[in-house]
Amino acid sequence: MSSSLILVIIxxxxxxxxxxxxxxxxxxxxxxxSRAFSPRSALGMTAVAEFLGPFLFGVTVAKTIGxxxxxxxxxxxxxxxxxxxxxxIWNLITWFFGIPSSSSHALIGGLIGAVMxxxxxxxxxxxxxxxxxxALFTSPVIGFLIGFIALRLIYFLAQKSSPNINNFxxxxxxxxxxxxxxxxxxxxxxxxxxxxTLGLIVAGVQESFDVPFxxxxxxxxxxxxxxxxxxxxxxxxxxxxxxxxxxxxxxxTQLTSAFVILGASAVGLPVSTTQVVSSAIIGVGxxxxxxKVRWSVADDILTAWVLTIPAxxxxxxxxxxxxxxxx
Numbered sequence: 001m002s003s004s005l006i007l008v009i010i011x012x013x014x015x016x017x018x019x020x021x022x023x024x025x026x027x028x029x030x031x032x033x034s035r036a037f038s039p040r041s042a043l044g045m046t047a048v049a050e051f052l053g054p055f056l057f058g059v060t061v062a063k064t065i066g067x068x069x070x071x072x073x074x075x076x077x078x079x080x081x082x083x084x085x086x087x088x089i090w091n092l093i094t095w096f097f098g099i100p101s102s103s104s105h106a107l108i109g110g111l112i113g114a115v116m117x118x119x120x121x122x123x124x125x126x127x128x129x130x131x132x133x134x135a136l137f138t139s140p141v142i143g144f145l146i147g148f149i150a151l152r153l154i155y156f157l158a159q160k161s162s163p164n165i166n167n168f169x170x171x172x173x174x175x176x177x178x179x180x181x182x183x184x185x186x187x188x189x190x191x192x193x194x195x196x197t198l199g200l201i202v203a204g205v206q207e208s209f210d211v212p213f214x215x216x217x218x219x220x221x222x223x224x225x226x227x228x229x230x231x232x233x234x235x236x237x238x239x240x241x242x243x244x245x246x247x248x249x250x251x252x253t254q255l256t257s258a259f260v261i262l263g264a265s266a267v268g269l270p271v272s273t274t275q276v277v278s279s280a281i282i283g284v285g286x287x288x289x290x291x292k293v294r295w296s297v298a299d300d301i302l303t304a305w306v307l308t309i310p311a312x313x314x315x316x317x318x319x320x321x322x323x324x325x326x327x
Contacts, residue, residue: 001205004077008199011084013222016192018091019103020050020226023188023273027181027227030250030281036173043228045174046181051224053185054193059211060268061187065194067209068128070111072201074119078323079111080199086110086316094304102272104136105308107191113313114320135269139260140279140305147256147283154252169247176254183261184273185223191270192219249284256280275305 001009027050028042037045066072087106094101108129115123158165196215200206245253257277264271285293 002203005199005203005205008077008080008084009196011081011088012192012195013218015084015088016189016219016222017226018088018095019188020223021229022091022095022103023184027177027184030245030253031173031177033245034170034247034250036170036247036250045178047224047228049178049181050185050227051220053182054189054216054220056182057186057265059190059193059216061190061265061270062193062197062211063209064128064132064268065191065270066198069125069132070115071123071125072198074123075115075202076118077199077202079114079118079320080195080202082114082320082323083110083316084195085319086113086312089315090308090312099304101304101308102274103188104191104270104272105305106312108132109309109312110316113316117317117320132270135264135271139264139271140275143256143260143276143279144283146260147252147280148287150256151252151284151287154248166247169251172251173247173254176251176258179258180254183258183265185220187261187265187271188273189219189223252284253277253280
């Protein structure tokens with residue numbers, strides 16, 4: 001392997017580590033806020049499930065990221081370096097300020113920005129890009145709607161239950177939280193697998209898009225390590241700033257998010273765990289009472305979502321320009 005390809009692999013794993021650390025908050029925030037699990041137990045359980053996810057659910061999302069968005073024959077290693085640097089920088093900025101933006105959006109934005117400067121639109125596969133963008137932007141709406149319906153349905157089914165039903169929702173989060181962690185591992189870890197495998201193709205190490213086992217292992221392990229460290233700023237945002245989360249809200253949110261993310265993974269669509277979980281939290285809260293949700297927090301998060309693709313795209317384009325002109 002060349003030094004440039006090794007740099008791509010290192011940057012991809014750094015991106016995955018940050019992604020795991022940031023998105024840990026999406027998985028554990030509601031179960032911690034509802035007091036179903038201690039922070040240490042929640043993060044440990046989530047890390048193990050996320051590590052196993054990519055091995056259990058295949059690599060269809062990785063193939064979408066690595067082969068359906070851009071033409072690998074028109075790419076260079078420098079483009080991939082710029083893409084990953086742009087995504088990492090934006091992720092660090094939003095992590096520092098505690099804004100749960102989308103790592104998926106950041107990666108797509110960084111890739112498109114760098115590709116546009118290096119090869120232009122001819123290198124972009126518009127059919128694949130449109131499919132990815134539709135998935136990224138419709139999944140939060142689906143998460144909101146399913147979360148809204150899920151809580152109404154749960155309240156209907158439990159209307160004659162005693163207050164002890166809260167114990168069921170608290171204990172039941174073991175299943176829903178593990179399912180959500182599996183879904184996150186299988187969807188988000190595959191984005192890094194796709195970038196590393198794309199780098200192997202661009203560097204001429206392999207000819208076809210087949211994800212090596214060591215890439216799956218490295219991506220899954222790096223995500224699990226990032227998750228185990230957690231993202232405490234974002235846990236506070238998702239876990240407490242929307243509204244006071246009780247066990248039934250946490251159970252409904254996790255069930256909704258796992259359903260949406262696993263469904264997308266099954267058909268090879270990359271989605272944002274941050275967006276899906278955040279919108280599910282809002283949908284569940286709004287289902288109980290629209291005034292329950294602090295919509296100003298939702299507005300701040302929506303602004304970050306809108307800015308992520310253009311911002312990371314500018315970072316990716318700018319870094320590629322610097323690499324080409326000053327190295």
